[in-house]
Amino acid sequence: MEEENLSECPICLQPLLYPVKLPCNHRFCFLCIKGIRGPTQTNQTTKTCAMCRQPFSIELLEQNLEMNLDSKNKVFKWFYEGKTSGYWAFDERSNLELENAFHDKKDKIVISIAGFSYCIDFVRLIQYPINHPERVRKIKRCEELNTENGDFKIKGIAGLRVSERTTTTQPSSTSSSSSNTNDDNEASGTGLTDQELSQVFSESLQLK
Amino acid sequence: MAALPRRIIKETQRLMQEPVPGISAVPDESNARYFHVIVTGPEDSPFEGGLFKLELFLPEDYPMSAPKVRFITKIYHPNIDRLGRICLDILKDKWSPALQIRTVLLSIQALLSAPNPDDPLANDVAELWKVNEAEAIRNAKEWTQRYAMEDN
Numbered sequence: 407m408e409e410e411n412l413s414e415c416p417i418c419l420q421p422l423l424y425p426v427k428l429p430c431n432h433r434f435c436f437l438c439i440k441g442i443r444g445p446t447q448t449n450q451t452t453k454t455c456a457m458c459r460q461p462f463s464i465e466l467l468e469q470n471l472e473m474n475l476d477s478k479n480k481v482f483k484w485f486y487e488g489k490t491s492g493y494w495a496f497d498e499r500s501n502l503e504l505e506n507a508f509h510d511k512k513d514k515i516v517i518s519i520a521g522f523s524y525c526i527d528f529v530r531l532i533q534y535p536i537n538h539p540e541r542v543r544k545i546k547r548c549e550e551l552n553t554e555n556g557d558f559k560i561k562g563i564a565g566l567r568v569s570e571r572t573t574t575t576q577p578s579s580t581s582s583s584s585s586n587t588n589d590d591n592e593a594s595g596t597g598l599t600d601q602e603l604s605q606v607f608s609e610s611l612q613l614k
Numbered sequence: 615m616a617a618l619p620r621r622i623i624k625e626t627q628r629l630m631q632e633p634v635p636g637i638s639a640v641p642d643e644s645n646a647r648y649f650h651v652i653v654t655g656p657e658d659s660p661f662e663g664g665l666f667k668l669e670l671f672l673p674e675d676y677p678m679s680a681p682k683v684r685f686i687t688k689i690y691h692p693n694i695d696r697l698g699r700i701c702l703d704i705l706k707d708k709w710s711p712a713l714q715i716r717t718v719l720l721s722i723q724a725l726l727s728a729p730n731p732d733d734p735l736a737n738d739v740a741e742l743w744k745v746n747e748a749e750a751i752r753n754a755k756e757w758t759q760r761y762a763m764e765d766n
């Protein structure tokens with residue numbers, strides 16, 4: 407049997423998104439556990455844990471969110487320093503894994519992007535390739551809204567350049583233009599789309 | 615057709631990478647939600663030596679609702695009816711989205727090892743299984759010989 411991955415949701419088999427811990431201590435994505443069917447059609451406020459069938463109240467679900475109250479309604483994004491200037495946003499899947507590890511108060515984690523393993527050090531706020539610890543880049547965590555306030559310059563997502571005119575962190579804008587300068591695309595400059603990247607990424611998750 | 619959910623992609627990958635012993639499940643070339651399944655009859659059961667074909671379909675709201683599974687190969691079993699429908703609680707009211715294709719097929723394999731005539735679907739088979747188990751087992755072996763060995 408494969409190793410149980412604690413940061414994986416047993417319903418969607420993906421990294422936990424907005425994790426919820428039920429009274430029985432089983433963890434799921436908020437939306438995944440919210441979406442499960444109740445034991446009967448008549449009682450919609452009580453459902454049972456998908457792992458152990460212990461009943462829980464759907465009304466208490468939001469209180470079981472593992473995030474701090476102050477950050478509950480805010481979306482945070484992670485960025486890594488470009489080689490020459492500015493910051494790149496992590497792709498969505500990596501961002502999710504970083505957020506989860508951050509909330510779990512981990513010192514460091516290893517994530518895999520397009521087949522390369524990177525160490526993310528939350529204490530020193532840096533990242534580096536496992537095989538090249540000298541190639542240190544800074545990382546940042548920002549509330550999504552603040553990134554548009556000229557706080558620092560965002561180049562794009564995971565090596566895909568966003569158009570200079572509409573710098574946002576929305577993945578939809580990445581398709582508009584992508585530059586050929588490979589100078590600082592090293593982290594994930596493989597020419598993959600965000601979707602392909604997260605595909606590769608989800609596959610590599612199993613290897614851990 | 616709508617895009618295949620990541621969960622189904624991941625389950626399929628894992629089924630290919632770490633197959634369940636005695637079970638093969640291969641997605642159809644034209645429909646990734648439809649699986650061609652072969653379960654080998656468990657040792658020390660009347661189904662030993664047989665290869666049983668099943669079909670498994672993942673409905674639109676999978677994993678919130680259970681996969682649909684049916685025996686294609688004829689089988690003499692108190693919990694499987696003439697049409698191959700299976701009486702198994704996890705396929706009905708005991709379904710949980712944390713269960714997977716893998717766990718469903720393992721449960722079906724276990725059902726072949728341990729028929730349960732007290733919770734029957736095929737009533738005449740269950741009846742015989744209760745009043746004359748030896749004869750029921752003889753029938754099951756004969757059906758295995760006749761339907762699950764030759765044309766596979």
Ligand SMILES: [Zn+2]
Binds near residue numbers: 419420422435438
């Ligand atoms: Zn989930």
Ligand SMILES: [Zn+2]
Binds near residue numbers: 430432456457458460
């Ligand atoms: Zn539980």
